Amino acid sequence: MNIIDFISKIEEEFDDLQPNTLAAEDVLKEKFTWDSINALIFLAHVNVEYDVEITAEELIKSVTVQDLYDLVKSKVENKA
Amino acid sequence: MAIFQVPNIKIAGISACVPEKVFHNKNYDRISEKERETLIKTIGVKSKRHVNTGTTTSDLCYVSANKLIEDLKWERNEIDLLVFVSQSRDYIIPATAGLLQERLSLSKSCIAFDVSLGCSGYVYGLSIIGSMMATGMINKGLLLTGDISTLNTSYNDKSAFPLFGDAGSATAIVRDEKVPPMKFNLQTDGSGYDAIIIPDGGIRNFANKDTSFEYKEVSEGISRNNFNINLDGIKVFNFSLREVKPNVLKLLSEYNIDKDEIDYWIFHQANLLMNETIRKQLKLDPESVPYSLKEFGNTSSASIPLTIVTQLAEKVNNSKLNMAFSGFGVGLSWGTVVLEIDNIVCPRLLNHKD
Numbered sequence: 356m357n358i359i360d361f362i363s364k365i366e367e368e369f370d371d372l373q374p375n376t377l378a379a380e381d382v383l384k385e386k387f388t389w390d391s392i393n394a395l396i397f398l399a400h401v402n403v404e405y406d407v408e409i410t411a412e413e414l415i416k417s418v419t420v421q422d423l424y425d426l427v428k429s430k431v432e433n434k435a
Numbered sequence: 436m437a438i439f440q441v442p443n444i445k446i447a448g449i450s451a452c453v454p455e456k457v458f459h460n461k462n463y464d465r466i467s468e469k470e471r472e473t474l475i476k477t478i479g480v481k482s483k484r485h486v487n488t489g490t491t492t493s494d495l496c497y498v499s500a501n502k503l504i505e506d507l508k509w510e511r512n513e514i515d516l517l518v519f520v521s522q523s524r525d526y527i528i529p530a531t532a533g534l535l536q537e538r539l540s541l542s543k544s545c546i547a548f549d550v551s552l553g554c555s556g557y558v559y560g561l562s563i564i565g566s567m568m569a570t571g572m573i574n575k576g577l578l579l580t581g582d583i584s585t586l587n588t589s590y591n592d593k594s595a596f597p598l599f600g601d602a603g604s605a606t607a608i609v610r611d612e613k614v615p616p617m618k619f620n621l622q623t624d625g626s627g628y629d630a631i632i633i634p635d636g637g638i639r640n641f642a643n644k645d646t647s648f649e650y651k652e653v654s655e656g657i658s659r660n661n662f663n664i665n666l667d668g669i670k671v672f673n674f675s676l677r678e679v680k681p682n683v684l685k686l687l688s689e690y691n692i693d694k695d696e697i698d699y700w701i702f703h704q705a706n707l708l709m710n711e712t713i714r715k716q717l718k719l720d721p722e723s724v725p726y727s728l729k730e731f732g733n734t735s736s737a738s739i740p741l742t743i744v745t746q747l748a749e750k751v752n753n754s755k756l757n758m759a760f761s762g763f764g765v766g767l768s769w770g771t772v773v774l775e776i777d778n779i780v781c782p783r784l785l786n787h788k789d
């Protein structure tokens with residue numbers, strides 16, 4: 356997996372994000388409504404796309420897009 | 436492993452009943468209009484039915500059962516078994532099944548008892564009734580399932596209030612030596628007991644006039660007390676995404692069933708995002724996975740029969756179909772059954788006037 360794909364898939368997933376607007380260093384809360392519903396949409400997305408499970412605690416610790424990517428990537432690698 | 440077959444029993448009919456009062460989530464004023472839109476789209480619940488205080492799950496199940504018995508032209512004294520699956524009983528004691536036995540004018544030689552399960556309850560209930568009837572001494576049984584979840588959900592809990600609706604159902608089961616066995620895979624993980632919980636009012640946390648009623652703000656938009664349903668959405672979500680797929684696949688492989696042999700998959704109606712994720716995990720065709728969520732919300736153990744009554748009545752009424760039912764949630768408890776549905780009686784959805 357790479358971060359460019361990761362970001363473009365997130366942009367597809369959320370209605371309030373336009374394509375090519377999100378960058379790795381962006382703070383999630385500043386770019387879109389990072390609330391409980393969108394957190395669930397994200398959990399569902401990574402479950403289908405990468406077959407990994409993320410907890411609420413792990414999500415809360417993620418501040419930037421890069422944090423999310425690192426979290427998912429580490430889960431994918433641990434699984435392999 | 437609780438993977439097993441139950442021979443010689445089949446479903447003869449299914450009915451369901453909902454209260455008349457409709458609640459539209461677009462009117463849920465605890466969250467902004469934009470948030471409401473996202474919520475409705477994500478959980479898939481546009482409206483749902485609410486009882487007024489005083490109406491119980493057994494009232495809805497009674498209406499369902501009465502109509503079903505009439506349509507099947509069953510003699511009431513031939514019904515030897517009644518199982519009431521619910522987590523919203525009439526009284527703390529006694530069991531509600533007895534009240535239903537009396538109200539439905541069933542005989543005194545009828546076995547009647549309650550089972551305390553929610554989302555998985557319909558599948559568990561079929562396995563219990565089926566196993567008892569498979570012994571050969573009981574020919575007709577009634578499975579009554581459902582819940583009132585709206586009376587004990589806090590209006591100020593945006594994670595739970597928009598989700599739940601009220602419903603009751605009745606399923607008639609008969610012995611038949613020509614049908615293929617029902618095939619079950621049932622599972623439990625009690626370590627997640629607090630993922631969906633009403634903490635007070637039982638014996639562990641006895642009702643307390645000060646602390647049980649006190650509303651606490653758990654997080655923004657979520658305020659509830661200890662008599663309310665306390666839902667840990669992310670925990671339930673992760674559990675369902677982790678456990679349902681392997682449970683289904685294990686059952687299919689154990690009995691060499693091909694996914695394509697199943698005409699319809701009826702999942703417990705949890706919420707649209709969760710159900711659609713499970714559907715994608717299992718790579719199922721959307722046409723084969725009907726929903727009743729949009730108009731009725733999450734109706735606990737009534738959601739599988741309610742989906743059949745509202746979405747498939749005509750099909751189950753005049754064809755032979757292979758179906759899979761899968762329930763998952765509170766307990767944590769989950770299970771799947773694969774069975775044949777052959778020309779069953781399925782009256783139109785019933786409405787209850789409070």
